[in-house]
Amino acid sequence: MGITRIKHVTGAITRLFLGISLWSVSGLALAAYELNFQKPVTPIAEEILDLHNLIIIIVLIIFVIVFSFMFYSIVVHRKSRGYKPAKFHDNNTLEIVWTIIPFLILVGMAIPSTATLIKMEDTSESELTVKITGYQWKWRYDYPDHDVSFFSTLSTPRDQIENKTAKGENYLLEVDNPVVLPVGKKVRFLITANDVIHAWWVPQFGVKKDAIPGFINEMWTRIDEPGTYRGQCAELCGKDHGYMPIVVEAVSQQEFDKWVSLQRNKAVAAQASAAQKWSKAKLMARGKQVYGQCAACHGANGEGVGPFPKLTGGKITTGPVADHLKIVIQGKPGTAMQAFGPQLSDVDIAAVVTYERNALGNNTGDVVQPSQVKALR
Amino acid sequence: MATATAHHGAHPTGISRWLFTTNHKDIGTLYLWLALILFFVGGAMALVIRAELFEPGMQIVDPHFFNQMTTMHALIMVFGVVMPAFVGFANWQIPMMIGAPDMALPRMNNWSFWILPFAFVLLSSTLFMQDQGGAPSAGWTLYPPLTIQGGIGTDFAILSIHMLGISSVLGAINVIATILNMRAPGMTLMKMPLFVWTWLITAFLLLAVMPVFAGAVTMLLTDRHFGTSFFDAAGGGDPLLFQHIFWFFGHPEVYILILPAFGIVSQIIPTFARKPLFGYNSMVYATASIAFLSFVVWAHHMFTVGLPLAGELFFMYATMLIAVPTGVKVFNWITTMWRGSMTFETPMLFAVAFVFLFTIGGLSGLMLAIVPADFQYHDTYFVVAHFHYVLVSGAIFAILGGAYYWLPKWTGHMYNETLGKWHFWLTVIGFNIAFFPQHFLGLAGMPRRIPDYALQFTEFNQWSTVGAFLLGFAQLLFLYLVVQTIRSGKKASTQVWDGAKGLEWTLPSPPPYHTFATAPKVK
Numbered sequence: 001m002g003i004t005r006i007k008h009v010t011g012a013i014t015r016l017f018l019g020i021s022l023w024s025v026s027g028l029a030l031a032a033y034e035l036n037f038q039k040p041v042t043p044i045a046e047e048i049l050d051l052h053n054l055i056i057i058i059v060l061i062i063f064v065i066v067f068s069f070m071f072y073s074i075v076v077h078r079k080s081r082g083y084k085p086a087k088f089h090d091n092n093t094l095e096i097v098w099t100i101i102p103f104l105i106l107v108g109m110a111i112p113s114t115a116t117l118i119k120m121e122d123t124s125e126s127e128l129t130v131k132i133t134g135y136q137w138k139w140r141y142d143y144p145d146h147d148v149s150f151f152s153t154l155s156t157p158r159d160q161i162e163n164k165t166a167k168g169e170n171y172l173l174e175v176d177n178p179v180v181l182p183v184g185k186k187v188r189f190l191i192t193a194n195d196v197i198h199a200w201w202v203p204q205f206g207v208k209k210d211a212i213p214g215f216i217n218e219m220w221t222r223i224d225e226p227g228t229y230r231g232q233c234a235e236l237c238g239k240d241h242g243y244m245p246i247v248v249e250a251v252s253q254q255e256f257d258k259w260v261s262l263q264r265n266k267a268v269a270a271q272a273s274a275a276q277k278w279s280k281a282k283l284m285a286r287g288k289q290v291y292g293q294c295a296a297c298h299g300a301n302g303e304g305v306g307p308f309p310k311l312t313g314g315k316i317t318t319g320p321v322a323d324h325l326k327i328v329i330q331g332k333p334g335t336a337m338q339a340f341g342p343q344l345s346d347v348d349i350a351a352v353v354t355y356e357r358n359a360l361g362n363n364t365g366d367v368v369q370p371s372q373v374k375a376l377r
Numbered sequence: 378m379a380t381a382t383a384h385h386g387a388h389p390t391g392i393s394r395w396l397f398t399t400n401h402k403d404i405g406t407l408y409l410w411l412a413l414i415l416f417f418v419g420g421a422m423a424l425v426i427r428a429e430l431f432e433p434g435m436q437i438v439d440p441h442f443f444n445q446m447t448t449m450h451a452l453i454m455v456f457g458v459v460m461p462a463f464v465g466f467a468n469w470q471i472p473m474m475i476g477a478p479d480m481a482l483p484r485m486n487n488w489s490f491w492i493l494p495f496a497f498v499l500l501s502s503t504l505f506m507q508d509q510g511g512a513p514s515a516g517w518t519l520y521p522p523l524t525i526q527g528g529i530g531t532d533f534a535i536l537s538i539h540m541l542g543i544s545s546v547l548g549a550i551n552v553i554a555t556i557l558n559m560r561a562p563g564m565t566l567m568k569m570p571l572f573v574w575t576w577l578i579t580a581f582l583l584l585a586v587m588p589v590f591a592g593a594v595t596m597l598l599t600d601r602h603f604g605t606s607f608f609d610a611a612g613g614g615d616p617l618l619f620q621h622i623f624w625f626f627g628h629p630e631v632y633i634l635i636l637p638a639f640g641i642v643s644q645i646i647p648t649f650a651r652k653p654l655f656g657y658n659s660m661v662y663a664t665a666s667i668a669f670l671s672f673v674v675w676a677h678h679m680f681t682v683g684l685p686l687a688g689e690l691f692f693m694y695a696t697m698l699i700a701v702p703t704g705v706k707v708f709n710w711i712t713t714m715w716r717g718s719m720t721f722e723t724p725m726l727f728a729v730a731f732v733f734l735f736t737i738g739g740l741s742g743l744m745l746a747i748v749p750a751d752f753q754y755h756d757t758y759f760v761v762a763h764f765h766y767v768l769v770s771g772a773i774f775a776i777l778g779g780a781y782y783w784l785p786k787w788t789g790h791m792y793n794e795t796l797g798k799w800h801f802w803l804t805v806i807g808f809n810i811a812f813f814p815q816h817f818l819g820l821a822g823m824p825r826r827i828p829d830y831a832l833q834f835t836e837f838n839q840w841s842t843v844g845a846f847l848l849g850f851a852q853l854l855f856l857y858l859v860v861q862t863i864r865s866g867k868k869a870s871t872q873v874w875d876g877a878k879g880l881e882w883t884l885p886s887p888p889p890y891h892t893f894a895t896a897p898k899v900k
Contacts, residue, residue, distance in 0.1 A: 033836055034821035037753060044749075052750045059740045067733060070711045074729070079651070079718040086716035089653040098708045099701055106697045109747065114690060116749040121686045161829060163434040171433060173831045196523040197616060199681060199756060203822040208752045210682045212617065213522060214610020217683035234681075234756040234824045236516045238523055239441045242827030306441045307510040307528055336526055 038203045041225045041250075045206030047116045055109055062105070120206075123220045126188030130179065134191075134198030134211035134233065135343065136336055137240035137296065141179050148263040151343060152177045153293060154243045158300055161243075173230040178247040182256040183223050191217045195338055196238060202231035202246055210235055223250040238336060239305075240296050274346045274370040280354065283367065287355025290348045294356070297336060302360030308336070312361035321366050324353055325376050341377060346370035388890070396491070399483035400890060401468045402787075407490050408465030409780075413856065415457035415497065420849050422450040427811070427845040430838050433830055443828035444514035445504070445530075451517035452534070455634065456541045457497055459772045463637040464489075464548050466779055467576050469787060471552065473881040473888065474570045476561025476897040481554035489547035496540035503530030516826060518627070519594065521608040521619050525601055532601070535594045542587040549583035552576055561880070563899030567661070570879050571654060574661050575640030578668045582629045582636075585672075590626035593619060617682055624675035632671045634768060635735075636664060638775030639706060642728045644879070645782050646710055649725035650717025651876035656709040663702035663709075670699050680751045689748050696746035703739050707732060722874070723797035727778030730770060730805050738766025741816065756826075759819025765812045770805075777804070777855065784859070785873045789887035790866030796858050803851035810844025 036053075040046040077083045131142040135151075142149040152175045159165045161172075168174070181187055191200055193211035201208035205221045223229075231246040251259070297308035302317075304310030311317045316324050328349055331339035340349065350368045357364040388394060398404060425446050429437045438446070468486070472479055480486045503512040510528015513519070524531055556577045560569070569577075597619070599605040606612020608619045647654045654660065676684060676692040684692070710732050719725070741763040745751050754760060777800075785791050814837035819825075823834045830838065869886040880899070884892050 033817070034833060035817050036820050038822055048749050048753055051747065052744070052753070055744055055747055055750065059744065063736065063740060066707065066711065066736070070714060070729075070732065073711070073714045073716070074719065074721075077650075077715065077717050077719055079720045083716075083718050085651040085718040087652070088716075089655055089657070091656070094708075094712070095656055095659045095705065099705060102701050102704045106700060110694060110697060113693065113747045113749055117689060117693075118686065120749055120752070121689075161435055163436065167433060167832060169832070171832050172829060196526065197520060201756075201824070203753065206749075206753060208681050208755060212610075212682065214616070215683070231822070232824050232827070236444070236520070236523065236826045238515075238526065239439075239444065241444075242440060242824075242829050305439060306507060 040206060041204045041227065041229065042206060042221050042223055044116070044120055044221065045204055047119070048206045051112055051116055054112065058105065058109065120219075123188050123218045125186065126220055127185040128182065128187045130181070130187060130189050132189055132191040132200050132211065134193035134195075134200070134237065134244075136195050136238050136338060137233075137244040138293070139179075139198075139200070139244065139246060140194075140343070141177075143260070146260045146263075148260055148267075150177045150263070152179065152247070154245055156243075158292075158295065170230065172243065173232070173245045173247070175245055175247045178228070178249045180249045180251060180256060180259045181223060182253045183226050183250045185253070186220055186222045188218065188220045191219065195336075197235050198233050198237045198244070199235035200231070200246060201234040202229050202248055204229045205231075205248075208234055223248075226250050226252060243296070270345055270347065274374070277369060277371075278347070278350065278367075280358075280367045283351045283354040284358060286347065287351035287353070288359070290344065290352040291355050291359075294352065302356070302362070311356055314362075317356050317360070317362050318364055321353070321357070321368060321372070322376065324357070325349065325368065325373060328353060329373070329376060346373040346377075349373045397487070399479070399487050401472050401480045401483070401486065402888070402890065404480075404486050404490050405465045405468030405470075406787075408461045408468060408493075411490075411493060411497075412458050412462035412465060412776075413859070415453050415461070416852065417856075418501070419450050419453035419458055420852060422446045422453070424845060424849050426450065427842040429828055430830070431842040432839075433832055433835060435829055438828070440828045441514060442507075442511065444516075444826070445512040447826055448513050448516050449500075449504070452500065452513070453497070454768070455517065455630075456538075457493075459634045459768065459776070460541075460545065461493060462776045463576075463579070463634075464545075466572070466637065466641065466776075466783075467548075467552055470783065470881065471555055471573055471576060472559070473884060473892060474573050474879055475556065475559065475564050476880050476893050476899065477555060477559035478891060478893050478896075480551050481559055482551045485547050486551055489544045489551065492540050492544040492547075496537040496544070499533050499540070500537040503533045506530055506533075518623060519597065519619075520623075521597060521600065521616055524597055525608070532598065535598050538594050539591055542591045545583050545587045549580035549587075552580040553584070556580075561893070561896040561899050567658070568899065570640075571643035571657070571660055571664075572637070572640035575636040575643075575664055578664050579633050579636045582633050582668055582671065586626040586629045586633075589622060590630075593622040593626065596622075617679070620679050620682065621675065624678045625672070627678065628675045629668070629671040631764075631767070632667060634772050636668065638731070638735075638772045639664060641775045641779040641782070642710065642731050645724045645728040645778055646713050646732075647878070648782070648874050648876045649722065649728070650714050650719050652713060652717040653878075654709070655712040655715075656705075659705055660709055663705040666702040667699060670695065670702070674699065677746055677751075680748050681755050693746055693748045697743065700739070700743045700746075707736055707739070722781070722794060723792070723801055724778045724782035726798065726801045726805075727774045727781065730801070731774045731778065734766055734770030734774070734805075734808075738763055738768075738771060741766065754819060756824055757819035758815040758823045758825055761825050762812050762815035762819060765815070769808055769812070774804075777801075780855075780859070782874075783881075784862055785869035786881060786884075786886050786888070788863050788866075789869055789885075790862050791869050791873075792858055792862040792866060796854065796861075800851060800854045800858060803854065804848060807844050807846075807848030807851055811841050811848050812844070814838075814840045814844075 037049050040049050133140040138151050138153040140151050155174045155176045156172050160167045191209050191211045193213045198211040207219050207221050209217045209219045227250055229248045233244045297305055298311045299305050302311035316327055329341035331337050347370045350370045350373050353368045357366045510530055512530045513527055513534040515523040515527055596607040600607055606614040608614050608616050643654055674696045677696040745754055818834055818837045823830055871885055872882055
């Protein structure tokens with residue numbers, strides 16, 4: 001570990017200094033300097049922005065007044081200017097004044113804050129409910145009224161993260177399956193987690209809430225403008241905390257209905273395909289895709305990452321098929337190896353297990369069918 | 378008297394002097410050196426973090442190691458730098474300021490220091506256990522269930538936290554016993570220097586909350602290994618219980634990290650303004666009110682966990698209230714400067730920067746108290762900026778200022794003023810380049826504790842990294858300066874600073890090994 005890591009670090013430091021010099025010549029002109037919140041698209045986010053702006057202005061005024069005294073004093077009351085020190089050291093009136101005035105300012109701030117907070121916490125009379133579940137490291141969305149449910153995972157290719165290809169516009173803020181919500185409707189979210197605490201946050205909605213395993217939190221939003229809105233997990237949830245973005249597509253009610261029926265059709269098609277017998281080639285192709293979720297811990301080539309075990313020549317991946325399926329379906333309690341049974345379809349599990357046993361340097365020749373997965377569930 | 382001096386004069390030399398010492402000055406020195414060493418260790422970790430965040434994409438470390446760095450950086454800076462440095466100041470200064478010959482419990486004093494190096498060896502050794510999961514990586518807040526997933530490093534961290542807790546509690550007992558029992562005749566409580574007052578209050582905070590923290594991590598340990606489910610909903614527990622207990626410790630803890638800094642600054646400003654501290658009494662009351670309020674605001678760290686509305690309102694109002702006594706302190710410092718006859722030696726520069734920059738952190742803290750807005754700020758770089766403004770330009774600046782202020786007294790040598798000013802300006806510029814842009818990053822939506830980020834956050838992160846390296850390397854100058862002052866430098870007078878008041882300035886520089894064997898009279 002020692003020497004390669006040192007080489008790694010020195011290489012990185014060289015790149016860092018190279019980067020600094022490049023950056024300083026390439027100029028600040030191209031830079032994106034966002035100074036405030038992203039553009040709000042819900043009434044609550046709008047109110048929060050107004051509140052934030054109000055408070056920042058009050059705070060800045062106080063700051064400027066208070067410190068103009070200090071800087072005046074620093075300039076004028078100097079020994080080098082021959083200024084003689086005054087003797088005073090107490091004044092109760094002054095102490096009372098500067099206790100009461102800030103208190104009154106605080107009361108002034110608390111009133112609008114309380115009003116906004118009460119609105120934020122009112123989840124009643126919602127028109128649509130979406131259940132959000134945090135997983136290490138992806139989100140699951142359920143629409144209980146529409147019988148739709150799916151996982152949403154990062155779709156930025158690993159090559160971009162590893163600096164092998166140029167980064168796309170929405171680097172780290174793009175997913176395979178975005179959440180689709182109708183505009184102008186009060187949407188209530190029920191939020192929980194499967195493993196550790198996560199937090200669901202879309203800045204433009206002004207919505208952030210922790211997803212806590214074993215508990216259900218509530219929050220709501222009403223999106224005014226159609227569009228694509230992006231956010232991230234906001235609570236440290238382990239290794240890939242930085243890699244579980246949120247993408248929301250806000251669409252008209254008609255488009256939303258269309259999307260719902262499309263999702264249902266997809267589910268039916270998936271069930272049908274699970275009943276078929278799959279060829280090895282098809283399983284391998286699908287498995288390679290699914291393996292993207294495993295690569296975060298087990299490495300793009302099955303080499304393992306840090307404490308997470310390698311799959312190349314691994315005890316599980318080259319041992320009995322049933323054991324392999326079991327650990328994928330049930331996970332390993334107390335570790336980050338979660339139960340993928342409830343998250344992946346029979347086809348996906350069959351495909352990824354086939355892939356792991358015949359790629360990543362393994363060559364067991366086993367072909368696992370969706371029906372085998374179903375039997376073990 | 379004569380025999381006592383002869384007996385005490387024969388103290389061991391070399392390594393055994395430091396291992397067996399019960400002398401408050403030696404122990405103070407040990408604490409301060411430990412803090413300085415760990416300052417560089419924790420700082421190096423911060424630079425790993427900032428180097429990785431210089432550009433989007435993963436360049437230097439993997440995300441798991443990145444999380445270890447953020448966790449260890451915080452644990453080391455909080456428990457290994459700021460807290461030991463303050464105890465170092467307390468050891469050196471409290472006996473000299475109240476006219477006591479030593480701390481009340483000198484042997485315990487030795488023990489409370491010597492626990493620390495072992496605790497930090499234990500904690501740091503986890504970095505070399507990468508195959509077993511490495512160092513703790515769930516953040517210094519150690520939230521379960523994530524902490525439950527951690528490797529053996531988490532258990533090492535829990536054990537070292539227990540050791541740190543024992544050390545802090547022993548130190549706190551010692552400070553309280555010393556201040557309450559060993560003041561020179563005439564040194565009434567309301568005549569004590571403000572540094573002593575702030576430490577007395579801090580010591581009570583430590584006594585109250587360190588055992589709570591020990592309890593919380595013990596519950597983590599039993600959840601991890603002994604089949605309990607305090608924090609596991611599947612077994613009838615509650616992950617949020619940990620957060621409540623942790624922040625019941627954690628919020629008073631942040632005042633533990635800042636009250637002694639208030640004390641140091643309250644010593645420095647009157648000296649260089651050549652004018653007594655304005656509003657001494659209200660400063661004492663403000664410190665006590667801040668300490669009291671710190672026990673009823675903990676859930677402001679948890680506004681997004683799904684508290685009931687009434688809870689959110691209570692914790693919002695209580696938190697906003699802290700701005701009042703904190704404001705009183707700032708106003709008093711500025712009024713102390715007002716119509717003084719000021720000079721700006723390095724300690725004063727750090728103290729003035731403290732007042733100015735700490736207030737920025739205080740005001741962003743007030744913004745964070747506003748619950749609706751906190752839903753946007755929470756767990757973003759805005760919070761990271763906020764707590765670095767209160768902890769670096771707050772606690773660390775006060776420690777550096779205090780070191781310059783008392784170093785001539787401790788060593789008997791003046792430090793190099795030109796170098797001191799260079800150190801100050803590089804530090805203050807580096808600090809602001811590193812942390813001011815983080816406010817904007819947070820507002821624009823960058824979550825904290827991520828190893829990689831979306832492209833729109835690139836520019837400010839680059840500023841931040843450049844500033845962090847400047848800030849980090851400037852501290853080498855401080856190390857050089859301290860060593861230079863110890864070894865050489867102009868002889869310091871007894872008074873050192875012409876405006877300095879207090880018992881420590883009646884002692885020669887450096888003070889003899891034992892001071893105030895006969896208590897001084899205080900008018």
